[in-house]
Amino acid sequence: MSQQPRGDRRTAAADTGPHRPGPLGRIAGWSFRHRGRTVLLWLLAVGVAVGLAAGFGAKYSADYSAPGSDSKQAQQLLGRDFPGLGGESISLVLHADGGLADAATRTEVHDLVARMAAVTHVSGIDDPLGPRGKVSPDGRTALGQIHLDVANPPDMPKADTHQLLDLAHPATGGLHVSLEGMAVQQAEQGSIGSEGIGMAAAALILVLTFGSVVAAGLPLLTAVGGLAVSSTLLPVLAALMPVPDWSTSLAAMLGIGVGIDYALLLVTRYREWRAEGLEAESATVAALDTAGRAVVVAGTTVVVSMLGLFAMGLSFMRGAAVAAILSVLIVLAASATLFPALLGCLGRHIERLRLPLPRRGARRPANTVSAGWLRWSRLVERHRVLGAVTGVVVLLALAAPFLGVRFGFPDAGNDPAGRSNRQAYDTVAAGFGPGSNGPLLLVSEPGAGADAASALPGLLRAVPGVAAVTAPVPSADGKSFMLTVVPTTGPQSSATGDLVRDLRDHVLPAVGGGVRVHVGGATASAIDSTENISRRIPLLVGGVVTVSMLLLVVAFRSLAVALKAAVMNLLSVAASYGVVALVLQGGTAGKLVGIDNPTPLPAFVPVLTFAVLFGLSMDYEVFLVSRMREAWLRSGDNGESIVSGLAGTARVITAAAAIMVAVFAAFVPSPDLAIKVIGIGMGSAILIDATLVRLLLVPAVMHLLGRGNWWLPGRLDRRLPQLHVEGHADRYLPAGEPATEERLATPVG
Structure with missing residues (x-):
């Protein structure tokens, strides 16, 4: 490298000569010089994203079942041969200390069922006190089902679930009504604005780190720009593939975190180059041509890691991965273009609006290192x-x-005690036993005869771990049947998992006659999903x-x-x-x-x-x-x-x-x-x-x-x-005075 006096200032933005910047440096130089146009392009990108979301956005959805599993086949058969039972449902739980036999109480229940049946997306209700309902032996608890016309809980609008909860809340005459289900859990969770809290905390740390409001604002503005585009595009992504609703929080975590981190590294490098004597544009190009490369490699590793989720073979994993990748890629684009443009607007004033923070000793340039970190580095070297x-x-x-x-999958039993979901769970467990919160749905493939349907209940009742078995319900065409098995243990118990495997491996194959019966329901689906993911973890x-x-x-x-x-x-x-x-x-x-x-x-x-x-x-x-x-x-x-x-x-x-x-x-x-x-x-x-x-x-x-x-x-x-x-830091360093450790550690002032 040619030698130049330290006082000379080298123009890193030049596109000619022996030290032409790399692609990132050239992009940074263009964005810096055309900063107004670049900022307008990002504002236009936000507007386009909003328009696409309004015109093509879809609801978030997710299928947590394991592809090709026994429970998945049961779900498909239920949806085809037993319309209304293959979709999502909500448990309707009644409890009256004085019993449910009172005529006034029964009338109140029938009116409640009628009002709930009129709520949007409710396809039918099994009256807890009707033929398809279930009453506890002591006559004080009853259980019914609210059938929904949606296949997955995220597809149920929270407003409609809240309407059901509002109808259940009034308790008169000693009657207590509670609802349980994934849709209820999602509606009761609410939101706390985590994104805003995270941004506020990041802003405080940045101000304390840089001591300047302007320097702290650059990473925040870069992250906000990227997040505004990526978060708005997620509903569009949901129209193209299944995307779980929680992936929005995951994408926000990554977008805010890596966006601020990457810009923080670039701001630090920019200040170092300014301290070396480079002009604002030259320092911007140098920062992107050096630290910008590390940012691209770092972002690429995140993308590569998220692509590994495709090996799991699960649609909701793919949706979450693509949402996260989209967020990271847009943040990388913001770091390469929006950040240099913001430096063009604010870079010359990066040390303005300083806070009156205490300083140790003389002020050092941005490229110097505190003696404390240098001592720590030496300490690690010695030991x-x-x-x-x-x-x-x-x-x-x-x-x-x-x-x-x-x-395992947490259920209503893990919810806070005050929620309807938890109250219903505890009421059912007390009235009918813990297994009633996770019944197994058994459904046969078409072609099952009446002999198999009549023999199976007796065979199931003799199995250890089975508390109750309902009578078989034939399909509309009479070619298949469905029945419910209630375990003696709760949904999260390992004994329930053992029961599912015992039914599949030993009990159901013994039915004979070529009859195939599948074990489904939420509990069996959770067991299959856990086992499926566990098998694929080594691939990931x-x-x-x-x-x-x-x-x-x-x-x-x-x-x-x-x-x-x-x-x-x-x-x-x-x-x-x-x-x-x-x-x-x-x-x-x-x-x-x-x-x-x-x-x-x-x-x-x-x-x-x-x-x-x-x-x-x-x-x-x-x-x-x-x-x-x-x-x-x-x-x-x-x-x-x-x-x-x-x-x-x-x-x-x-x-x-x-x-x-x-x-x-x-x-x-x-x-x-x-x-x-x-x-x-x-x-x-x-x-x-x-x-x-x-x-x-x-x-x-x-x-x-x-x-x-x-x-x-x-x-x-x-x-x-x-x-x-x-x-290539040597291309931008003033010649004749190499960056030695002593120079880095020496205070200037």
């Missing part, structure tokens, strides 16, 4: 063995509670880890960096799983986040969080190692490159992690258990990863590996493409 052992031991200890986790883990490692090998030209990143990411994810398992036990830790009793973990939650967390963990790996590699290529000194890379990125990593933790923590108060658990898992994982892993374990292990960190077989090195993820 590398102790740091590596301590990090691994702590991670394994945090992961230990996950060994006792109980998988293996695929995501392999592709991510390949990406890191290409990015950093190192086998050790890729292997170390994969192992440590798996350890940090396992540690976060342990935190989630501890919270779900319902003890003191659980009560802090609103989980009062032992709760099962839905199997799709750890799968989903693995994909997200593995990608996000790679973000910090890319941020950290890219600076280490930059120093390594400049000096060839492994120890110094690790020390300077850690000291130079520790501040931005801790700030980025604090923002991400705050964003995820804002979703912990959510009444939706899945969103709550995802928030807990992601927040704890980022906290663990950005502190214990990136600031201790990674540098300690890299010091132990020595020059082996950067080894790559020559043949492989020649075949792999050159990404230059660390950028």
Whole structure:
């Protein structure tokens, strides 16, 4: 590189000459120069997204059943041969301390049923006191079903469910009415505005980090711009494929978190280049041409991780993955275009509106490192063995509670005590036994004869674990039949799962005559879904880890960096799983986040969080190692490159992690258990990863590996493409005064 006096200012935006910026730098330069046009284009994108959502948007939907499973076949047969029974339903539970035989009480019940039958999307009601209802032995509790014309709970409008709840609330003459079902649970959950809470927390952390309102506002504006487009497009995506309603929260978590994190890294790099003497446009181009590359690689790892969800073979997983990928890609586009445009508008005033925060010593330029982080880097270097052992031991200890986790789908029994859903659940369990909250629906394929239908109930009643069996109900054409089996244990009990497997493997095949009977219902569907996901987890883990490692090998030209990143990411994810398992036990830790009793973990939650967390963990790996590699290529000194890379990125990593933790923590108060658990898992994982892993374990292990960190077989090195993820900082640094550790650590003023 040619040498120039330190006082010279180099124009990185130039598109000619020996140091022409890369594609990101050229895009940044164009966006900076045409900032007004770029901002208008983003406003136009928001308007187009709103128009598309209004014209083509659809409702969110999800099918949680396992494709090809026994319960899925039962659901399809019920929908075809028993119209009204294959769709979603709501349990109608009545209880009267004085009994339900009173004429006035029966009249009140009949009037209530008539009013509920008139609600939109109610296709029929089994009167609890009628022939298809069920009355407890003591005559004080009755159970009926409200059949809906929707196939899945998300398809039921919350307004209609609230209308049913309003009709159930008035209690007169000692009659208590409660409703139970997934549609009721969703309607009662409500919303707490987690996105707004997360943005407010992120704003506070950014202001404290930069000390300037303008500098803090740039990442926020970038994230808001990306989120405005991505969140508006989700209803359009729902028109193209099934998208679960909770994926909107997942996409918001990722969009806000990574959007602010990426812009935070770019703002930090921009301020460094400004401190080097570059003009605003040149510093913008240099920031995108160096740190922007790390941002693209980091975002790509998140996308790759989310693509791994396609290996699960579940439609709702695919919908959630595409929603998250859409959010990340739009954030990347905002980082590459909207962020440089905002710098064009505000970059020259980035230090304005400073807060009167206390400062230690003389003010240092943005590219200097605090002596505290430098001392920490040296401490890790000196005690590398102790740091590596301590990090691994702590991670394994945090992961230990996950060994006792109980998988399953939470039901109304895990809801807060004051909700109608929970009241109905407890009333049914007290009046009819715990198994009544999770009955099994058995349906035969067409061709079953009357002999099989009459023999099956007696055969089922003799099975251990069966509390009751209803009489077979024939289909309209008489070719198939359906009956209900009530277990002696509740839906979440392992004994209920054993009963389902016993029925399928031993009892039902013994019917003979070529009759095939399928076991369905919500409980059987939950069991099948959990087992299906568990079988596919190795595909997800293996695929995501392999592709991510390949990406890191290409990015950093190192086998050790890729292997170390994969192992440590798996350890940090396992540690976060342990935190989630501890919270779900319902003890003191659980009560802090609103989980009062032992709760099962839905199997799709750890799968989903693995994909997200593995990608996000790679973000910090890319941020950290890219600076280490930059120093390594400049000096060839492994120890110094690790020390300077850690000291130079520790501040931005801790700030980025604090923002991400705050964003995820804002979703912990959510009444939706899945969103709550995802928030807990992601927040704890980022906290663990950005502190214990990136600031201790990674540098300690890299010091132990020595020059082996950067080894790559020559043949492989020649075949792999050159990404230059660390950028070409030497093209923009003033010549004649290399960025040494002493210069970074020396206060200026």
